[in-house]
Amino acid sequence: MADYDYLIVGAGLYGAVFAQEANARGRRCLVVERRSRPGGNIACEERDAISIHSYGAHIFHTSMPEVWHYVNRFASFNHFINSPVANYRGELYNLPFNMNTFHQIWGVVTPTEAAARIGSQRQAITNEPQNLEEQAISLVGTDIYEKLIKGYTEKQWGRSCTELPAFIIRRLPVRYTYDNNYFSDRWQGIPEEGYNRLIEKLLDGTEVRLGTDFLKDRAxxxxxxxxxxxxxxxxxxxxxxxxxxxxRGLRFETERLEEKNHQGVAVMNFTDRETPYTRIIEHKHFAVHAPELLDAPVTWITREYPDAWKRGNEAYYPVNDARNQTLYEKYADLARTESDVLFGGRLGAYRYYDMDKVIAEALATARAEMD
Ligand SMILES: Cc1cc2nc3c(=O)[nH]c(=O)nc-3n(C[C@H](O)[C@H](O)[C@H](O)COP(=O)(O)OP(=O)(O)OC[C@H]3O[C@@H](n4cnc5c(N)ncnc54)[C@H](O)[C@@H]3O)c2cc1C
Incomplete structure (x- = not known):
């Protein structure tokens, strides 16, 4: 006789939402997590009253009313709006590409002027784009490509843009309004009590065993x-x-600085090729609900370095090219034959999923399973 209805492997967002839903329906669950703490990639560390995103900047954003309503049962979200700044050799540009960016690059003022600039530069590519460089220029023109895309993308993938396939960039959103809000979703913010608290609340009432690798003790x-x-x-x-x-892997270098305010923004992207990191996150700027933190004499920053990945390292971004996609399909076919196992989350699905999609998937699976 099994002791539990569900053994949940992984205490990340997907596992925690599924556990919460199973628990609410009176099912008995055991969660096993190989790391020493729960939360998966949304886990944070608290230092000097600042919540440090241990696995890269995590900004919650969604347009799904059900998901927004759901997370608000477990966390209050502040009014943080992601407005990253690009730093190209000391020149600063607003992101995403919008009228502020176009004014900073060309001095243009109206959307018509900006569209004309982009339109004429796009004509540099007349053929079907053969690589990422041609694809990017065909979408946004040469200036934006050179200053804001080329170096960043080459660092991210560890290869020259002329060697990268065009499909990586299918579209590049261009906004002809003065709007620096990176996401166009209806809702966004950061949990005021941090992501750890959100996970804790989702797992409330569920037995969790940390430091337990399912695959080592599978039988x-x-x-x-x-x-x-x-x-x-x-x-x-x-x-x-x-x-x-x-x-694709990532390496994070986190540092405490004896400064009130290091860069004036939560996320700064370094878009030149020479700076070895792609971003600096200054964590206190996520806490817009606690402006007193800005007066504190210390701050915490994290430099984010793209890195090669090998088995055993944390897996961050799936490389969804044709080879990997075909391989994933073979595994997915096999997974369908495992009748007592539900595969979920970003690693189970080999997809880049934002948090809201992970929650939506976990809720849908829980409903299909238990209702
Ligand atoms: C750098 C970066 C930035 C991101 N920024 C954002 C953002 O701003 N906004 C947003 O919405 N999303 C963002 N995301 C996506 C977000 O991190 C994911 O949506 C979410 O964390 C996925 O949750 P998950 O439960 O599917 O996976 P995970 O968080 O990876 O959790 C899976 C868990 O399973 C555990 N596990 C794996 N194998 C075993 C095993 N054999 N035994 C026991 N435990 C095991 C792992 O240790 C892990 O804790 C970002 C992702 C990255 C990489």
Whole structure:
């Protein structure tokens, strides 16, 4: 007789939402997490009263009313609006590409002038774009490409834009309004008590075993529950039988500075090729509900370096090219034959998922499973 209805592998957002839903329906769950703390990639650390996003800047944004309503049951969100600044060799530009950016680059004032500039520069590409460079120029022209896309993208992928496939950039949103709000979603913000508290509340009432790797103890753990919800990497689950799915890695360098305010904004992108990191996050700027933090004499920053990835490292961005997609489909076919295992979350689906999509998926799976 199984002791639990569900064994949930992974205490990230997907696992925590599924656990909350199962618990609310009276199901017994055991969550196992190989890391020493819950939260997956939204986990934070508290230092000098500042919440530090341990795995890169996480800004919650959604246009799904159901998801917004749901997360607000477990967290109050502040009014943070993501308005990153691009730093190209000391020249500063607003992001996303909008009228402020166009004014800073060309001195233009009206949308018609900006559209004319972009339109004429786009004509540099007359053929079907053969690589990422041509694709980007065909969408936004040469100036924006050179200053704001080229160096950043080359650092991110570790390859020259002429060697990268065009499909990586399908569209580049261009906004002909003076609007620096990076996301166009209806709702956005940061949990005032931090992401750890959100996860804690979602997992309230559920047994969680940290430092427990399901794959190391699979035979024993699998007998404990009727069904498994697996949110780890799908290729790892099948012992890499068809080969390894590729990821792009990241390295974070976090530092305490004896300064009140280091860069004046939460996210600054470094878009030249020479600066080795892509972004600096200054964490206190996420806490717009606590302006007194700005008067505190210390601040915490994180430099984000793109990195090669190898098995055993944290997997951040899936490389969804044709090879990996085909390989993933083979694993997904195999996964469908595992009748007592539900695969979910970003690693289970080998997709880049924003948090709201992860929540929506977990809610839909829980409903399909239990209602
Ligand atoms: C750099 C970066 C920035 C991001 N910024 C944003 C943002 O601004 N806004 C946004 O909406 N989204 C953002 N995201 C996406 C967000 O991180 C994800 O949507 C979310 O964290 C995914 O949750 P998950 O539960 O699917 O996966 P994860 O958070 O990866 O959780 C999976 C958990 O499973 C555990 N696990 C894996 N295998 C095993 C095993 N064998 N045994 C036990 N445990 C196991 C892992 O340790 C992990 O804790 C960002 C992602 C990255 C990489």
């Amino acid at each position: 024993e753990l699998a007998t404990r529950a009727r069904k498994i919800v697996y949110t780890g990497a799908i290729d790892e689950y099948f012992d890499y039988r068809f080969g390894e799915l590729e990821y």
